Amino acid sequence: MDILEILLGASFWAATLRIACPLIFATLGELICERAGVLNLGIEGIMTAGAMSGWLWVYNGGDLVSAVLFAATVGAMLGLLHASFTVSLGLSQHVTGIGITLLASSLSYFIIKMLLPESTSPPKVIPFQNIDIPVLSSLPFLGEALFSHTPLTYTALVMVPLAMYVLYRTPWGLAVRIAGENPVALEAQGIDVIRVRTLAVMLGSALMAVGGASLTISAFDAFYFGMINGRGWICVALVIFASWRPGKALLGALLFAGLDAFQVRMQQQAGAYIPYQFFLMLPYVLSIVAMVIVARRAEYPKALLKPYRRGERL
């Protein structure tokens, strides 16, 4: 009956949305990159950089909204770096991604250490506050669960239909999808593949960075070392689980966040019998399981991982 109790609590659902917020941003970001044919394993580092830069902006007196934009810019710049390696030069997407992850996270730590050499406990900032949506937030249960969140969480939820619209209903989205399926088709229709892919990677990376920033200026109020803690890799798995569809990506992110919220609550109840490490393992293990379930049927973007060089073997 404990389980039922957890699932019926409004705080569980609220926590699910809160935890899902960074995952939604980052999964959509990775999804856009992969839809354009570029696997972005820089995600973990880009999220770290986003978390650091967003937090730093606020810490230095910037306001929260411009902090998000700043984090997005930092993410886009890292995306540009990734794209110039993997798209312009056609180098290994795997190695580049790992390299960017190493670079972005060590740079973030370096900057924090430089600016705050003495601090032992990370300084806090005032994060985004919950906004109660009028009327709706006073609904019983639903009010607390769905309508009392930070602006970033609402934004994350709005990003999903927005991403769907952009990918499926705009000329640029069409170009992105074809860049991931058959880039030669783009070239043959007079569209610069390199430009489309680069922009997609930059946009996707910006979203990843915002996902990271949502941790430091929305969900928490400080930057900790190692705070991304594999969230980026989970998002890569989520994209596969979502079969590269934004709607399913939302579903996947909510599922995982729900599981995370659930395991925290279970820990408090069952912690005595089951060591907490096994609860912490769940998201990683389930990411693998989710990939196994869909991998056989996965419809990969056909040109994923394949560099495109103009005029080569046409």
Place this chain on the structure above:
Amino acid sequence: MEPPSASLDPLASAAGGDGSPILSINGISKHFGSLIANQDISLSLHTGEIVALLGENGAGKTTLMNILFGHYRADSGSIEAFGKPLDQHSPEEALERGIGMVHQHFTLADNLSVLDNIMLGTESLWKPFSRRHGARKRLKQIMDDAGLSVDIDSPIRNLSVGERQRVEILKALYRDVRILILDEPTAVLTPQEVDDLFILLRSMASRGLAIIIISHKLHEVLSISDRVVVLRGGRVVGNARTAEVDRNQLAEMIVGRAVERPSVVARPAGEQLLALKAITVRDRTTRRATLNRIDLQIRAHEIVGVAGVSGNGQAALASVLSGLCTPDEGEFILQGEVMKRPTPRMLTGKGLARIPEDRHSQGVISEMSLWENLLLDELGQQPVWRMGLVLDRNMARHQACQLIEEYDVRCHNEEQPVGLLSGGNMQKLILARNLARSPDVILANQPTRGLDEGAISTVHSLLIDARNRGAGILLITEDLDELLRLSDRVVVMHDGHMSESLPGAGLTARELGLRMSGAFDNSPT
């Protein structure tokens, strides 16, 4: 022989009616490394005219058209369309100026709908919305006008090859092109589909479209074009009105010398070497049968040709026979032994050799040296092993040198990476690797695709020699000419089914064409 300059050619101005060409290509040259792809090529085109660009593989036709369309940039020379020079060197510019191209390998995204594929690039990328409704109406109108019909909302992967080509043509028409380039448009079609295509091209030309059709097939060119331009070795070697041209002269112009493709001399087949019995293979995701209860046997001293439009199960057949895919049902018998879970190496050991469809991606490893590539499928065999484990590199090099000489692979030395070889030499290398073992069964999948005449006749004589020595050969090819010339027996594949075998002698391309579109009686039991 000096190439006649197009601008001085009286025929050129006569063909167009109003005199001034809408497109003129002047003195284009293009080099790739040491290879001369185009050398001082000039060409002109008039409204409503169909010009055939004729030449064997590697003559520079596709390079020239890729320069015209902006994929490549010429080293020298200029192009003028509708009185203004093309100077951006991008497909975007070419399309803007009314030049469209249907590439030999279709440039479509399989998982997207026809409408999506056609709309790509027709709207500014930065528009926040896409006018799909208007586009749909306009596309219907264009299809009605041109007498074409395709299901607009179907994803490309559900279309046949002929339909895909129509989508490619629609893509160009949708963008109001006035000059249409078609690169080897007939290569993948059945003879009947070719007829339909030509009727369509004729009617489009009569409404003012200028068409350049690239081909290496003489008879097709003669039936469709107003004018032919012949390329050889990157130069224009002939330019004439089709009605006034002598066929034999043209044939010699294309090749430059008299090359005769060898053909088989009939002889009785020997004992059975390989048999497939009711083989079924299903697609892993859709569970649709890509091979549906196939029966086939190959005997000694015979070449069995497999005809069919590509995508009708040939790929699955090839991967079953090479051991890359275990059939879901049925029996695969090689040399009298049932192969339960065959692997490529196991089949190699039992005397099967394979020439894969795509030289670059399946046949060789471009970054590896010649000798290493020659070694690839011999790894399971004795001579290159020392103490059971260690590779005898000197022995392998020595063997490689012998093979390179025997099969006349033109290269600097055995250490150079294979990726630098020409297509013909690469194929000779693959043949050397396979034929050196004197295999009993040879699976030849598109063995001459993209090769020039010289290389084609080498490949053909090697295959015929192997057959005469007693090997059984399965020849999968899209080139009906090649198929009819080499095959002792022919089977036809359509939608995963295989026809009964027909004797190769006396068979015509038209008869085959009918069967290729599915008209054979093979009710699955």
Place this chain on the structure above:
Amino acid sequence: MRLELRESVPWWLSLSAPLMAIVLSLLLASMLIVWTGESILDAFRMMAIGAFGSTFGLTETLSRAIPLTFTGLAAAIAFRARFYNIGAEGQLYCGALAATLVGTGLLELNAIWMIPLLFIVGALAGGCALLLPWYLKTRLSVDEVVTTLLLNFVILLLVSYALEGPLRDPMSMGWPQAAPIIDSGILPALVPRTRLHAGIYFALAAAVILWLVLRFSVFGFSVKALGLNDNAARHAGIPAARTLFWVAMLSGAMAGAAGVSEVAGLKGYLTLDLSPGFGYTGIAVAMLANLHPLGVVVSATFLAGISVGADSMGRSLGVPSYIADIMVASAVLSVLIGLMLSRYRIRR
């Protein structure tokens, strides 16, 4: 832009890639040092002295090069076959865990038997940690990058559980650490009063053996073929799944051995901070060495020197030691460009 294969790559050209990478990462580091307000020359001098300038520095560098050589080899063999094992960190802990299980009193043998035994069980454990990713990749075509990455976290949590639960040393006064390896299992120190231990012999031997295997054996040839073009290799009959199995086992074994040498050589007991990311740095080591096993030894020493040097610089100057990681990362990225330039010619 078109890339064209070079007919042959002269030796100086193949050296140019890592050199370029080093120069670029030094450049980036100098920019950061300028930002910190220290003098570039001072900073690099401090780094060099810290890493190579004294017996202590040198032995520190060498002892850090040991695990990096192992994880570098792990990445080198896997990446050669395009089996992207990013899970060396987890496999390292598996090796360490196995060594702890066997080496803390389960068996008591002479050092001559005990030490090799520890390496063998550690290597086995590391290899086993790759069984699942191998199976998922070859049978169900699940991308190995993500599975190996995620397994790192799973394994680390498993180790954390073991250290707080069944394996916790009762004498540790509540710290999450395991009982020490018994004396006969400890790798002897090579230089008195330093941390350099006999693990270095194992690392060097592993590099040489791996080089011999990859260069001369049929297996090595298959790995090369599979890595360059798996499609063609399969068509030619090279058994992909089986070859990849041995690649995975060897790669995991190397990473596992890194864990053993850290537990039995450097620390003496297993803790959760056994590795400061050796598994990830191993990728940089391998890339910088152009995936060449003997080159791995050199690049591991170099990168170890950078991190030891950066640590000592961080203590004396106001430059955070994270600069070492930044240099490692920028070396990985720039070596990619260098390798492309040395293998291909660029044509317009």
